[in-house]
Amino acid sequence: MPAASTAALFDPAASAGPHPTLTIYNTLSKKKEPFETVTQGKVGIYLCGPTVYGKAHIGHMVGPVLFDTIKRYLTYCGYDVHWVVNITDVDDKLIKAAAEQGITMAEVADLNIKDYDDNLAALGVTEIDDFPKATECMGEIIDFIAGLVDEGFAYESQGDVYFDVAKDSGYGKLSNRTVEAMQGDGGGAADRKRSAADFALWKNAKAGEPSWDSPWGKGRPGWHIECSAMSKKLLGETFDIHGGGLDLVFPHHENEIAQSECRHGKPMVKYWAHNGLLRKDAAAGKIGGRAERDAKEAPADDAGGKMSRSKGAGGLADLIAKQGGERIRFFLLRTHYRSTVLFSEEAIEEAAVGLETFYRLFKRFARITKADFYGLTPPTSRGASSIALGDDPTLNAAEAHREKFLTAMDDDFNTGGAIAELFELARLTNKYCEDRKLEESADPADVATLELLMTTIKELGGILGIFRQPPMSAAGSDDLLDKLMPVVIALRADARAAKNFAIADAIRDGLKPAGVTIEDRPSGAEWTGGGEGAVEAVMQMLIGLRATSRAAKDFATADALRDQLAAIGVTIEDRAGGAEWSVSS
RNA sequence: GGCGUCGUAGCCAAGUGGCUAAGGCAUCGGAUUGCAAAUCCGACAUCGUGGGUUCGACUCCCACCGACGCCUCCA
Numbered sequence: 001m002p003a004a005s006t007a008a009l010f011d012p013a014a015s016a017g018p019h020p021t022l023t024i025y026n027t028l029s030k031k032k033e034p035f036e037t038v039t040q041g042k043v044g045i046y047l048c049g050p051t052v053y054g055k056a057h058i059g060h061m062v063g064p065v066l067f068d069t070i071k072r073y074l075t076y077c078g079y080d081v082h083w084v085v086n087i088t089d090v091d092d093k094l095i096k097a098a099a100e101q102g103i104t105m106a107e108v109a110d111l112n113i114k115d116y117d118d119n120l121a122a123l124g125v126t127e128i129d130d131f132p133k134a135t136e137c138m139g140e141i142i143d144f145i146a147g148l149v150d151e152g153f154a155y156e157s158q159g160d161v162y163f164d165v166a167k168d169s170g171y172g173k174l175s176n177r178t179v180e181a182m183q184g185d186g187g188g189a190a191d192r193k194r195s196a197a198d199f200a201l202w203k204n205a206k207a208g209e210p211s212w213d214s215p216w217g218k219g220r221p222g223w224h225i226e227c228s229a230m231s232k233k234l235l236g237e238t239f240d241i242h243g244g245g246l247d248l249v250f251p252h253h254e255n256e257i258a259q260s261e262c263r264h265g266k267p268m269v270k271y272w273a274h275n276g277l278l279r280k281d282a283a284a285g286k287i288g289g290r291a292e293r294d295a296k297e298a299p300a301d302d303a304g305g306k307m308s309r310s311k312g313a314g315g316l317a318d319l320i321a322k323q324g325g326e327r328i329r330f331f332l333l334r335t336h337y338r339s340t341v342l343f344s345e346e347a348i349e350e351a352a353v354g355l356e357t358f359y360r361l362f363k364r365f366a367r368i369t370k371a372d373f374y375g376l377t378p379p380t381s382r383g384a385s386s387i388a389l390g391d392d393p394t395l396n397a398a399e400a401h402r403e404k405f406l407t408a409m410d411d412d413f414n415t416g417g418a419i420a421e422l423f424e425l426a427r428l429t430n431k432y433c434e435d436r437k438l439e440e441s442a443d444p445a446d447v448a449t450l451e452l453l454m455t456t457i458k459e460l461g462g463i464l465g466i467f468r469q470p471p472m473s474a475a476g477s478d479d480l481l482d483k484l485m486p487v488v489i490a491l492r493a494d495a496r497a498a499k500n501f502a503i504a505d506a507i508r509d510g511l512k513p514a515g516v517t518i519e520d521r522p523s524g525a526e527w528t529g530g531g532e533g534a535v536e537a538v539m540q541m542l543i544g545l546r547a548t549s550r551a552a553k554d555f556a557t558a559d560a561l562r563d564q565l566a567a568i569g570v571t572i573e574d575r576a577g578g579a580e581w582s583v584s585s
Numbered sequence: 586g587g588c589g590u591c592g593u594a595g596c597c598a599a600g601u602g603g604c605u606a607a608g609g610c611a612u613c614g615g616a617u618u619g620c621a622a623a624u625c626c627g628a629c630a631u632c633g634u635g636g637g638u639u640c641g642a643c644u645c646c647c648a649c650c651g652a653c654g655c656c657u658c659c660a
Contacts, residue, residue: 030589050660060660093658177588177656223658245660246590252659275660276590282652288659334609335598340591340653350597354609360623404607408599417599420608427625434617434625501619508621519622526623 009383012078013041021410022077024241025338027249027272028174032412037240038270042080044239045071046231046269048248049085049131051223052112053093056119056316058328058343059245059278059287065329065465066275066337066413067243068125072463073409075127077382084130084234086227087113090220095209105210106135119316122325124465130234134226137233138212141221144229144263145201145214153262157192159204159217165197168258174272175250199255201225224255231268232260242269245277246338247286276336278343287343319345326471327352333415333464354423358457358467361426365454367523368438369447374469376451378459382406386455394432398453401425405460415464422460429453439522480583481516481530483568484538489518489525491561496520503545503557510541543572543579 010020018036025032037043047067050060064085071081089109098105120128134141145161148154153167165171165179172178179197190196200222205211211218231239237260244253253272260268277286285291320328323345331351335341362373379386387399401421408417432453433439436446461467488507495503508518514537516529542561549558562572569584 048660051658057660063660091658175588175655181587181656243660246654247659248655249589250655251657277654277660279653284653286654286659289654290658338590339598342597347597350610353611357609357623364624408607411600414599417607420599423608430624431626496619499619505620517622520618521623 010078011383012037013080016040019077019410021407023410023412024271024273025412026270027274028269030176033271035271037079038236038238041078043074043082043241044235045081045083045241045243046227046235046239047083047085047242048227048244048252049087050112050116051088051091051093052109052116053091053097054112056112056116057288058316058319060116061119061123061125061316061328062275062278062332062337062341063243063245064120064125064128065123065332068127069333069415069463069465070241070273070413071127072465073413076380076463081127082129082235083127084132084231085128086230087116087131087133088223088226089113089133089135090210091223109133109135115317119320122320123329124325124468126465132230132234134221134230137226137230138221140229140233141225142202142212142214144232144259145221145225147263148201148259149215151262153259154201155194156216159219160189160192160200161202161216162189162193162198163201163255163258165195165199165258168262170261171197171258172254174257175254177250199224199251201259224252225259227252227256228259228263228268231256232264237264238267239269241271241273243273243275246274247277247289249274274338276339276341278341280344281342323348323352324472326466327355329464330355330419330466333466334419336412336414336416355471357423357426358461359471361429361457362454362467363526364430364433364439365450367521368433368442369450371451373454373458373467376455376458378455378462386452386459392449394428395449395452397428398425398456401428402456402460405463409463418460418464422457422464425453425457425460429457478530478535480535480570481538484535484565484570485516485527487564487568488538488542489527490564491557492518493525494560495557500557503549506545506548507541510545511538514538514541539570539581543581546572546579 012019018034022035023032024035045067047063049064050056067083067085071083074081087109090105094105094108098108101108120126145154148163149156149161152164154161154163172181179195189200202214202216202219202221202225204216205218205220209220211220231242242253242256249272257268277289279286280292327348331348332341334351365371365373385399385402387395387402389396389399401424405418405421408414408421411417429450432450436442438446438450442450458467488511492504492507495501495507511518511527514529514534515531516527516534516538519526519528542565546558546561549555549561565572565581570581571584572579572581
């Protein structure tokens with residue numbers, strides 16, 4: 001691959017022209033294009049964020065996770081990236097929600113912004129530079145509209161201001177439609193518009209609505225204008241990448257282009273990048289879509305089992321609390337961003353099985369080297385691989401996988417293809433540990449090689465925004481379980497040493513209902529799992545084991561069990577109807 | 586109706602005009618293990634249907650079938 005070396009050498013800060021290997025799909029041209037920035041070395045990204053009238057759903061996270069990954073990758077490639085995500089905090093639905101809840105629109109917004117931020121943090125979305133709110137950019141918005149009116153691209157009508165679509169010869173180019181083909185009836189404001197396709201830049205305030213002073217009287221901005229005004233303010237009149245869900249192509253982004261390009265007389269955006277939408281199942285529409293909302297608002301007639309609104313889906317925050325953000329992020333990144341993804345908890349859990357392979361490898365690394373995977377510090381730029389090609393076939397293979405990972409990312413951010421290389425790297429590393437029997441003895445050279453392999457995994461995982469820190473355990477940690485398990489393991493080790501495999505196996509099997517798995521290692525057993533109800537299940541297993549031992553007159557085991565539990569403050573009392581356990585504080 | 590996207594093994598999912606069609610999950614063998622688990626090795630697809638272009642297509646074109654999105658708020 002001759003391209004790899006030149007790609008590694010390309011320095012966006014120092015070199016002009018397109019990136020030699022990186023391509024990005026552009027919705028406007030409908031093809032992949034070489035990536036070339038507006039300003040040498042710098043990238044401006046604008047992502048349409050949420051309208052914060054309600055709690056976020058999983059669909060709202062696709063764009064942020066994707067663009068967080070894109071920013072990480074571009075930064076890794078040497079670009080100086082500035083990423084903006086806007087918050088729409090003035091809108092009909094917010095006004096409605098405020099009225100229903102008896103609080104102000106700003107309070108509705110604050111509540112939901114908090115929820116949104118928490119969700120982003122949990123998914124490892126940490127790279128957003130600016131979070132502008134529409135209400136905080138009112139001056140820029142009004143100026144923008146005034147400019148359009150002055151130049152004849154917009155007109156006032158009864159306190160509203162509309163964009164005059166007929167004045168924009170390019171209108172429809174993003175969503176590939178003609179003004180004639182627009183079938184809308186113009187909505188409720190049709191009588192105030194020159195054409196049904198015209199859209200509101202400014203809406204006259206109705207009584208009791210939040211409003212701002214403007215040259216056209218009190219009112220508030222239309223939906224699309226804030227993005228034109230805020231992107232101009234923060235990224236300039238022409239910037240590099242504009243993102244959002246595919247459902248925003250029309251009318252939102254079409255209207256943004258119309259406003260900005262008529263106002264500035266130059267292209268607004270170089271690359272329009274749209275992510276695919278999430279669906280619940282093959283026959284359902286997108287998550288959070290109209291069909292879903294209609295179902296939610298429909299009267300509750302559970303009788304027929306219409307659609308799947310019952311199954312305790314819970315909110316996004318609940319999902320994150322249950323699954324953990326890294327699983328969700330990994331799940332989203334497995335699929336190409338422009339694809340539709342069928343979303344379900346089962347699908348997340350299946351993806352999580354693969355993720356566990358990495359977590360086990362991290363533990364294996366710690367076992368061998370006594371070092372913490374999360375403490376490794378990989379190179380942060382593309383040109384600086386930690387691996388130098390040489391005679392070691394394992395390292396050479398690892399570097400080849402690294403190159404393939406980067407090639408996949410270069411190809412329109414193909415995270416799915418990139419993840420495959422991560423698995424290859426894990427396999428290679430496990431095999432290295434296996435072949436060299438590193439768990440038995442590892443000389444410094446072996447450890448050094450192993451560290452290079454693990455560092456590469458950390459480096460590439462970091463680009464995807466994963467493996468940056470230990471994942472939160474699925475259901476929170478449980479102190480008592482942490483104390484209990486060493487006792488269980490010691491008990492089992494004794495049994496194994498005494499070749500009492502019946503007891504050893506009974507312990508391991510008895511742990512399954514608790515969701516706890518034991519893995520025997522030369523260096524001792526390790527356990528994973530747990531979760532809600534695990535402590536009770538483990539205790540019941542121990543109580544059962546003790547009863548069995550006593551019945552078999554194996555008082556040594558029974559007593560050892562009770563004594564060791566007592567040592568950690570857990571007492572077992574034998575009662576007529578069975579044993580009870582309690583914790584002394 | 587208009588404009589788009591998509592259809593790859595049991596499931597999820599990359600990718601390519603000709604070289605072994607990635608990877609994950611599941612399954613089945615083998616190594617390893619007291620037995621397991623984990624790990625490693627191996628097995629497992631001719632790419633929706635029908636045509637066309639081509640020396641050659643899963644990859645390009647056409648038609649059809651099916652799914653989904655947008656055309657109204659929407660990540």
